[in-house]
Every structure is written in structure tokens, then in C-alpha cells.
Amino acid sequence: MSRNLLIGGALTALFVAATLLSFFWTPGDVEALDIARRLRPPGAENLLGTDHFGRDILSMIMVGARTSIAVALVAVGIGMGLGVPLGLAAAANSGGWLDEVISRLSDLIFAFPSLVIAILITAVFGAGAINAIIAIGIFNIPVFARLTRGAALSLWKREFIMAARVSGKSRARISAEHILPNVANLLIVQGTIQFSLGILAEAALSYVGLGAQPPVPSWGRMLADAQTMVALAPHVAIIPGLAIVFMVLGLNLLGDGLRDALDPRLKVMRT
């Protein structure tokens, strides 16, 4: 097992475990305000200190991770759920009008500055986790469509696909039974990367107030709240940021590690 896979897997597992644990137990109550204990530095009683309302930061990070993970995960789900079938269909009808339409549409979405449009969508339809998911998810669709199409196109030229066609299987059936399993590795690796990008996008949206709304804790929101207190109590600004960095770093290393383990030749998109 490679070092990337080990470190990335461990970091990701740590965050997932802490998130799951938060449903049953957190060190403090994230809804109870205790102004007397506000802005305490990290110590024995509050491992990561307290925020401006006296809430335990470790508990806030654990509960906030739910928002980050849920938003990013569903956004990847939207991207895969719609993008993969579109990419398969485009490749199966390569050169036809359907391929042309799907390819042009994904080029078009790629040309949009995604975060600007995400800001527009959430601003117009109201801030909140659901709209953040949609805004991030839309831009995942062309990523998966393009990736799937590219990988599927080269598979369609292979002999085992020819054999399947000769045996009378329809294009749709070949796509589902033979193409999809062969692009699965690539999709898993790209999914990990999109997941980490989703975490960053969610943090940015909730930082500008367009993501999950209070009292639901979210990492971006915690940073926005901390901004005015950064001189007074730096830990309230530093700790949630570190949570984002470690989560994203973990997912990226996991993605790289998975790619190396599954097939080092896989070409993933990272910009």
C-alpha cells in the first residue's frame, strides 16, 4: 500500500468516523450558548477551545463536518448520476447528434466560472445547503460526462466490445454491462477529487453566507464568524481552517493513492 493511500485513507477515515460519532456523542453541546466561557483557548476542558458564544469548537467541527460531507457527497452523486449516463450515451452514439449535443453542452458549462454561477444560484433561490448542493452538483455533471465519454470511446474500439456487438447486444446494454465496469476505477478516482473540490466550494459558499444557515454549524460559517475575532482569539479562525485543509488533503491523497493502486495510467482531470 502506498504512502498516499495510507495517509489519505487514514485522514478520510478519521473525519468520517468523527462525523458518524457526532450523531451519538459530542464533547459539548453545539446548541447551548455559554457566554461566560467564550473564546477560551484550547485546553483540557475544551480540547480545541470555545467560540464567541462559548460553544465547544471540537463539537462544532464534528457537527459541521456533516454539512460539508453531505453537501459534497450529494453534489458528487448528482454529477455521477447524470454525467456518467450522458457520457456513456455520447460515446455509444459517437459522431451522432446526441454526442454532439452532449459534448457541446458540457463544453458550455465548463466555460462558465462555476463559483460565480453557484453564487448566483444560491443568491437568487435563497441561501441554504440544498441550493449549495445543486449549484455545486451542476458543475460536476460535465466533469463526469466528459471523463466517461473519453474513456468509453477508446473501449468501444476494443475487441471484446466488438464481440459483444456481434453477439447481438444493444448499444445501451453493452454500455451498462461492459463499458461501465471498465470505467469504474476512473470514476472512483475522479469522484474522490470532486468530493474534495465540493468540500472547498461548500466552505467558500457558507463563508460568504450562501451555504447552510445558522444554527446548523458549517466550517465556512465558523470562519466567517471568526473573522472579526481573529486578533482576539486566533484559534477560532485557525482550527476550522485546519479541519478543511486536512479533510481536503486526505481526500486528494486518497484519490492519488487509489489511482496508483488501481491503474497509474488513469488520466484524471484536476484544475
Place this chain on the structure above:
Amino acid sequence: MLRYALKRLASLIVSLAVASVVIFLVVEVAPGDPASFMLGINARPDTVAALRAELGLDASPLQRYLAWVGGMLTGDFGTSYTYRTPVSEMIGDRLWISLPLAIYALTLSTLIAFPAGILAASRRGSPRDIGVMAATQLGVAIPNFWFAMLLVLLFAINLRWFSAGGFPGWDNPFQAMKALTLPAIALALPQAAILARVMRSALIDILSEDFIRTARAKGLTRGQALRRHGLRNALIPVLTIIGLQFSFLLAGAIIIEQVFFLPGLGRLIFQSITQRDLIVVESVVMLLVFAVILVNFLVDLAYAAVDPRLRTRA
């Protein structure tokens, strides 16, 4: 080349047309009527109706769409509902912060990424390479707005070298650049990390080519071969990424402006959103989309000019 350019131009126009329709529709279905919002909840219905007529809101959506697009083509971006000033003026003022910021950040990112990428590629697998790659892993994982907060904490609050935010105007260019320095660094970091990775992998691909071996065989050192023959060829993929990054920089600038209280396009968007000044939101977003599509178009052309093989594709 001309045929390729025309083809790309046609797709640029289609992209812009589709973008304008999408943006218009999104804003169109937005809940909340600007006229009632401006007049407050106690306004009489006939006052609201009169204001709607004055703002042109009583026309059909198609008429308003055509008026908006037609206006933009002639440089008229409409009039702000809230301030009653031409949107083009408001954008013009703000653009002088956002555009220099994006260019400043792009310059910094290139200045960091090129040496880092070359350093890593020239000794693949060495401690230098591993160090650069580890730094880029960290760079892509750090949210730029959080990095901006850390910069403020260190350089503005503790060291007092820079101010924590605000913009003094361009009367004193030195002060203006100084105010944009921390925001530009925050914006440049993640982009530099991505660019350095692309630079490294492009160079590594090229260093295994036959023509590099020939160059080495005729007596060039590794470094000379890399500089004279490798770098120029690696620039093609790097150029594409720089074009793509422009869009990330613009979007990033919107967020970073919030951290540093810079009165740029980003703040204009957020301000207009809260005031339901939809014409401003529409026009600013359209302008940003236009800038991104245009930059990508220019990159495509530059790409085709450098590499004739690409003209036959697409």
C-alpha cells in the same frame, strides 16, 4: 487558421447567447419584486405599479431580455434600481479593483509556479521534487479565504506591515498596490500550486522525448536542453491552464474581496443581491462570464497559432 478562428468565434457567440439566456432566466424566476422591495412593505399598490412601469418591469420577459441584451451590445448595461446610476459606471469603478487584483494574482502565481515546476521536473524524485510536490498538495487543499485570514493575522495584526483591509484608491499607486498585495497572495497560492503541478508534468513528459535526447547528444547539459527546448514545448499545456485559471481567479476575487473589504465587483454583487438590485447582478455576472469565455477563446487561438495540428481538430 482563418477557418478555425471563425469556427471558434461562432462557438463563442453561441456560448454567450446561451449564457445570457441562462442568467436572465435564473434572475427572472428569483422570488421578490424589486419595486416592492425598494418601496418597503407599506407602499400603496399604485405606487408600486408606477415604479414597476418606470423601471420597465411591466414589459414581457422577452421584451426585457431583448432590451437587456441589446443594451449591453451598445455598452448600456441598464440603470441600477437602487442607486439610479448607470450600471456600466458602477461596474467601471469596481473593475479597477477586481481586474488589477486578478492580474496581480495571475502574475504572482506564474512567478511562483514556473520556477517551482522547473525545479521539480529537472530532478525528478529528488528531495527538491518531493518538497515541491508536497507543497503543491498543501496549496490545493488550503481554501484561499482562510489563507487570506492567516495573512491578515500575521502581516496586518501581528507585524503591522499591511492594513487588514480596505482600499485607498489609485491616487497613490504605491498604496493601492500595497492594499492589493495580501489579497493577491491569497488568491495566487492555490493557483500557483495547480500551475506548478501542470508545469512539472508537462516538462517531465517532454524531457523523455527524442529531440531532448538529441539535444543532449549534441552536448547540451540537462539544464540547457530543458531551458532551450523543453520549456517552449511545455508552455502549450501551461498556457491552457493559465486561461482556465482566469475564471477561478475572478471567482476567487469575489470571495477574497469579502475578506479584505475591497470595494470590487464581488462586493458589488453581494450588495446588489441583498438590495434585490437584479439588473446589476445580471450585468456583473454576464460580464464575468463574458471575460472568462473571451479569455478561453483567445487561449484557443494562441494554442492553434503555436501548434498547427490543433487547427484540424475541434
